[in-house]
Amino acid sequence: MAAPGGAEGPAPGRGGRGLQGAMRAASGALGMDSAGRTREAYVEYLKSITLIAQALQEEAAGTENSEGVTPDTPKLLKLAEQCLERVKSIAAALGKAQVKAAAQERAGGPAPLPRHRRVCSDEGGKLSPFLPPEIFQKLQIAEAQSARKELTPLEEASLQNQKLKAAYEARVARLNPNQAVQKTSLTLSLQRQMMENLVIAKAREETLQRKMEERRLRLQEAANRRFSSSVALTPEEQEQRALYAAILEYEQDHDWPRQWKAQLKRSPADLSVVSGLFSCLLSGAAGPAEPPEPPRESSFEDLERFLASPEGWAPAEPPASSGQDAALPELLKGVVRDIHNAIDRLLALTLLAFEGLGTAAGKDQCLACLEEAFFPPLWAPLLALYRTVQQPREAALARSMERHRHAGPADMGLASRLFPPGPGRPAYASAVQDLRLMALESCPRRKLECIVRALRGICECAEEYCGSRDGRSLATAAIGADDLLPILSYVVLQTGLPQLLSECAALEEFIHEGYLIGEEGYCLTSLQSALSYVESLQ
Template sequence: MAAPGGGEGPAPGRGGRGLQGAMRAASGALGMDSAGRTREAYVEYLKSITLIAQTLQEEAAGTESSEGVTPDTPKLLKLAEQCLERVKSIAAALEIFQKLQIAEAQSARKELTPLEEASLQNQKLKAAYEARVARLNPSQALQKTSLTLSLQRQMMENLVIAKAREETLQRKMEERRLRLQEAANRRFSSTVALTPEEQEQRELYAAILEYEQDHDWPRQWKAQLKRSPADLSVVSGLFSCLLSSPEHPIAQLLRRLQCAVYARLYPAVSQGTAAACPGSPAGLAFLSLDVGGAGGSSLPTEPGGRRLRASRSLHCMFSVPEHGAAALRHSSSSTPLADGAATGTPQTPRESSFEDLERFLASPEGWAPPEPPAGSGQDTALPDLLKGIVRDIHNAIDRLLALTLLAFEGLGSAAGKDQCLACLEEAFFPPLWAPLLALYRAVHRPREAALALSMERHRHAGPADMGLASRLFPAGPGRPPYASAVQDLRLIPLETCPRRKLDCIVRALRGICECAEEYCGARDPRTPASAAIGADDLLPILSYVVLQTGLPQLLSECAALEEFIHEGYLIGEEGYCLTSLQSALSYVESLQ
């Protein structure tokens, strides 16, 4: 196998030679990475991982020990892990770059102007003229002169006609622009001066009117809304079409507002945190609290069997990242937070994968995660920054909603507005939720640490230990009680939209009620279903369910949901379920 630096890589073997060869390969990739040669570094990292896998395979086959490992095996695995982290980060960045290039190419794909069309026609005429002249004999000079004059005449006529067409087109476009601007002015007629936001909305509305002059689909959807004003599927179909049209002013505004929010989030949750918010913890993008310790509980999984990660890389802004098989651990260390908290040692936030790899290659023998920053207490810059970003998100969604209702009047009903808002949130939040949650987790880090410690200490607690009456859990062994509710809460980190996360919470509490009725009915068939569970029973049951999830990040998830869920939900069943879950999280946190 070729080494990243060129030439043949060292053959893997015992006595540290395999580790040395793998480190040289990874060092070559790291050098390219440091020099900004991203694509080349990506390939070399993959070669390094392949070399490490080959080394491990040959060592496992050649060793005489029954375990099939050598003293270098943990170091090789750690090196492979660091290289894989860089591969994932670079791949996500390259994916973003490719999508931006595609979007730029699509936006640049416009109809040719009359002069551009004339230029293409003249190029074809010239090519045909040259081909025809090449076939003439030297004795046909007079015919060549005639062809030359004919070519010049046709090219000049094309340009003159094109220029006249372009002047006419520009005049008509200007007339249409003024006409549409007058329509927008009439819509926004006011006796007082417009604010900058109102002026921008007026300009965007004029741009929407101009867009609708050249595209038929907005008029078709308006007609469907008029025919079926109560059909919410029409609203969903409209937004699907709207968001798949990148040149529509609403879609363009959505992207601009997302980028504006991300521009404020990124410095706070990237390795540049110290520069953006002096004194705040670094590496918040990868903040991940772990539970379980060395012998902790199994990692939560969703029905398909995928493992859940407590945090995700910010480089996956424009795509939904996959959940790897790794546990809820820091990139730089496999030491769980609960173990550190139990000994009174503050847990180190997750370092960037690039710095991890640099540190490991520099000193693989004595490599260890960096020491936590000196001092204590939460920096006040992060909560203030979070408040500002939350305000920006609310303002952005309000602007998008107002412009959409202005463009499609059929959405003016109460149900239409709610569905419109739901569709906007579905489009707005997914690329931003990972960095936004990372900031929330940084702000709530002390509480999450306390919650993680409680989850670790009480992970073996049974229903009775949490104060549940005997009628509220099964009598004999079998499936763990309230397993469906635990699974629903474990699905919350997989969702990237507040409403979908709230749906998980509502399903969990409904599942608790159904299970309680089943358990009570099994013990005493005479017990009516309505009397199976009371208000005093819900908190102990939900606390037990929270403990079984093993996800301390639910605390930050709920804090974010409380902020971004529409107030109409907070006064109904959804709000009751969210408040109940927050109470259960606080109770489990206090169990220390």
Template sequence: MAAAGSDGPGGAAAGRALQAAMRAASGALEMDSGGRRREAYVEYLKSIAFIAQALQEEAAGTEGSQEVTPDTPKMLKLAEQCLERVKSIAAALGKAQATPAVTERSGGPAPLPRHRRVFSDEGGKLSPFLPPEIFQKLQISEAQSTRKELTPLEEASLQNQKLKAAYEARVARLNPSQALQKTSLTLSLQRQMMENLVIAKAREETLQRKMEERRLRLQEAANRRFSSSVALTPEEQEQRALYAAILEYEQDHEWPRQWKARLQQSPLDPSLVPGLFSCLLRLLALTLLAFEGLSTAAGKDQCLACLEEAFFPPLWAPLLALYRSVHQPREAALARSMEQHRHASPADMGLSSRLFPPAAGCPAYGSAIQDLRLIPLETCPRRKLECIVRALRSICECAEEYSGARDGRTPASAAVGADDLLPILSYVVLRTGLPQLLSECAAMEEFIHEGYLIGEEGYCLTSLQSALAYLESLP
């Protein structure tokens, strides 16, 4: 089994490079989520440089052939996401540096920044692995914050800052003998600034009055729909409040009115109802509007999990059959390898002796093997991914236990490094005897939300795929 330590195409070397790149990007994303933008900026650049170097070495190693490893597209995608965050952070840092200069010039405090929600507000305490956050969510959050309209008072504040800057520029060009003109400019500035504030305050009050009138009008419409001669039940009261919120949502968004008009014009059109429900399931906007407690990262994840558990159980069996038909040659090669090496010991797979069970005859990493055997029994990608995460956690715990028992100490630090994980995981996969894990992982990678491919879950899935590719390539 000397081949256990080799780096073949699609084997350990490519897997380690992707894992290292994901760890670097995860560290940068953790800093980014925690508000440490300057440090995150540097780490994102380091991640991009590492990926570029790894891909350059890979290209040099395969010179003269057209082959690339299966991990190459993943590394390119990761580099692209890191680059997007670098551009976004650079723009934000540029704005932050420009703000003090404007404040100094205007002689007064700049307007307070509008609140921006980032997932560090919602995630609570960070775990050793990143929560399932994604680069795209950060990008969308920033884009939404920049698109917010200014209130009348904020617009007036910006106008007054411009007026004051123009006033100071004109005063700087005056001669000392033009004191009277300077006084006139000062009085004119004060009058214009005061007029701007008075007009803005009046506009603000008008907008508030209109918003209140609209709220009352929509509330009356909801009351008319749910009017009753007897007192409303708690359920009916909740429905009335929800209906009023929906009416208010329709005032600011065009798509509900468009769907209502299409349904009224063509009530017998069979394509409208599936299209409407598909639209509702993509935004979750109305659900989050009705239940504000779900408008968090954890709440949205739970909503997506509920949708997944409703849709995937009847679909997964035929979906997996399709993937297995596509990957049938690879599964066959993996099955042959599992059959030929079914009696391989941990030492044959390249494991260090300190990572063996101390007692003779004790099964090695039995709990991790059982976790992976549960994957075909689940029917949702998310639950299958949880089995993989549990298996890798169990591997780390068992390795620490074995290492500590041999050294006669309580393990205080992780005993498994990146070089140890692939041999252990390969041994565990070999013991499952399940070549269909290859197709299961391919389907999971396609249908799991890409946010989970950045944190702990993505690292575990990539590690399992690397172990499967290694076993497939064994002689």
């Protein structure tokens, strides 16, 4: 099969060769994608997925492992997932383009030409820098209409007077020198018309200003009723009252906020409406019908970041310590505080504008949407700062992982009943994979989901092992807290990722406090305990 770019690609082989071939194929597709060659990139992404599938098939058939899983399998699966995300996004975009083209064809006219498009002249099909006269005239009319909508009454009067003056000068230029009486009459007529235009425009402007002031006062009264209190308002409440008045004034001139409010009122339990609203708010859309896609989709950035790493797996090691390390903890505290303040302010503004989101489920969904929007570009530099601050502990953890990388479950204190029943079968492989995948996520909530899946996988595997050994049912084979720590410590060793320590420190700071008191918080605390234990191994 041909590799992306036309060159003959390497056949997917066992071990790292299959992963390297798949990454080269996906890299070629990514280059076409970033260059705007969408259709070609679509085909190359599909070829990349085919290469990955072949590599996985060969690994499953050629490995001695009874489960057909190698250390490269999670990486290949993640790469296939990201390529598939790009395929889905491109297919959706191409489908929209076809629907739009078909609708324009049914409407009986071609799509309007963009203003920068050149057209073919009659001279042998050469490109001409000039638009056809009919298109140029339509553009002029459209520009004049849009400009006229934005002009104030006095500005419109000034524009009319300029046209009158131009017409006057043209007529005077055509008069003979002996027609002085007609010139005087034209001059007086011009002055009278210009003065009338200004007087009428001034009266219209005063009326408009009076109406705008009346509306402002009416909306301010509504804001005062919203924030009425028997005590004096705090500066924050005063700011919120001013913002609420501005929101009400904006809604007088725009329909899309009222449309979203109506949707939230009709479907208060539909959390997908909240996602659509945030897509609209963060992309500057004008309504709920069709929120535009962001300029660069997250699937594109995920694949680009995955391929940028030499191993396609873990971020780079933190820089060596310097004399400025003493100031880094304070810098980190300031960055964390700024991020919290920004998220809190955005949440408050959203709840102020859309009161229907004030429920517990609505607030939780708002926070999830804010995290999805803002943490992906922030997490990599934020984690780099955490890793620099945590560098001594990460170094100790890395040394311990290297020293005990061949340790088996028994070396970590696991009871024999918690071992896999078959020889050569990796213990707790799904939990190891989930923790490795956590390093690829860039949103705190998604990272926490990986940790929860890992601990659930540990419990399921332990119950399976106990049930197979002792003949007990799954319900009676649950492990206790004393068994969980050594198992989780063994899983941490198998990941070989010392940066998990910094990941957990960041998660502890940015996970909503509601999660920290439930299952998610218990799983995060357990993982931190296991990391500390592995770090302390001698």
